[in-house]
Amino acid sequence: MLNIASMSLSGGQGKTTVAVLLAKYLAEQGSNVLLIDSDPQANATTFLGHSVESDEPTLLEAIKGTVDIEDAVYETEISNLSLIPADDALDQVQDWLSSSGAGAVMLRKRLKPLKSHDICIMDSPPQRSQICKTIIGASDYILMPCESSVKGFGSMVRTLCAVDELNDIEVSSAQILGVIPFRDRWVGNNRTNESQLCISAMEEELDGDAPVFPTIRESERYKQAISGKTTLKQLGYPDLEYPFEVISDVIRSIKR
Ligand code: ATP
Numbered sequence: 001m002l003n004i005a006s007m008s009l010s011g012g013q014g015k016t017t018v019a020v021l022l023a024k025y026l027a028e029q030g031s032n033v034l035l036i037d038s039d040p041q042a043n044a045t046t047f048l049g050h051s052v053e054s055d056e057p058t059l060l061e062a063i064k065g066t067v068d069i070e071d072a073v074y075e076t077e078i079s080n081l082s083l084i085p086a087d088d089a090l091d092q093v094q095d096w097l098s099s100s101g102a103g104a105v106m107l108r109k110r111l112k113p114l115k116s117h118d119i120c121i122m123d124s125p126p127q128r129s130q131i132c133k134t135i136i137g138a139s140d141y142i143l144m145p146c147e148s149s150v151k152g153f154g155s156m157v158r159t160l161c162a163v164d165e166l167n168d169i170e171v172s173s174a175q176i177l178g179v180i181p182f183r184d185r186w187v188g189n190n191r192t193n194e195s196q197l198c199i200s201a202m203e204e205e206l207d208g209d210a211p212v213f214p215t216i217r218e219s220e221r222y223k224q225a226i227s228g229k230t231t232l233k234q235l236g237y238p239d240l241e242y243p244f245e246v247i248s249d250v251i252r253s254i255k256r
């Protein structure tokens with residue numbers, strides 16, 4: 001299983017949008033995909049139409065090891081797409097991870113028994129927290145959605161720092177898959193100055209080490225496509241799927 005985190009260490013950067021739409025896209029292309037919701041806000045869980053019952057195992061129990069990981073995996077209404085859900089209680093795992101002494105490597109260890117998925121996409125929370133460290137430790141690749149704004153540039157730099165820190169002490173070997181500029185604003189046929197400056201700054205900062213993928217344009221369509229079984233293609237906007245097509249090609253070439 002190839003583990004990819006959608007991570008960006010600020011709020012509202014498009015992490016959940018990218019995680020859910022990429023997972024749906026890859027599942028539609030025939031990959032067997034596992035989406036892990038690792039944000040106590042549980043937005044990905046909600047978007048996939050899953051409601052957590054009080055006695056149901058979630059990512060919390062899976063990380064703590066009080067259930068077998070397989071028991072926290074649920075089918076969704078989308079074929080080829082399974083989910084390890086989250087709910088608000090996931091916040092409790094922060095203290096548990098920090099006192100475990102092995103927080104950064106815990107999720108990777110827990111995911112090892114899973115053999116039936118090709119790709120795991122992890123939706124991350126915005127904070128630089130214990131959850132974020134365990135996701136970096138579990139990741140083969142980090143995909144960074146970053147708003148095409150000054151805040152988004154800052155989020156990219158924070159995320160790169162967090163990954164470097166864990167790679168330096170060798171609890172992670174995550175590589176950067178690339179940046180996907182989010183809410184890229186255009187007026188008519190022209191990209192706004194702010195978007196252009198921020199995307200150029202992202203390219204400069206990455207300096208060829210990782211790609212800046214085609215952007216997610218500012219558009220209500222993505223919000224519509226994120227819920228339930230719909231996809232951008234089914235909504236009649238296949239061209240808006242282009243960023244996911246490109247990322248999926250890169251993932252396919254890595255898997256080969
Ligand atoms: P958080 O840090 O809270 O987890 P996030 O990084 O996961 O946020 P999203 O929830 O994916 O970010 O997106 C932030 C907001 O942008 C959401 O309200 C979402 O509906 C909206 N949004 C998604 N796609 C687009 C788009 N293409 N254009 C404009 N807004 C969008």
Ligand code: MG
Pocket residue numbers: 015016017039043123124
């Ligand atoms: Mg989110």
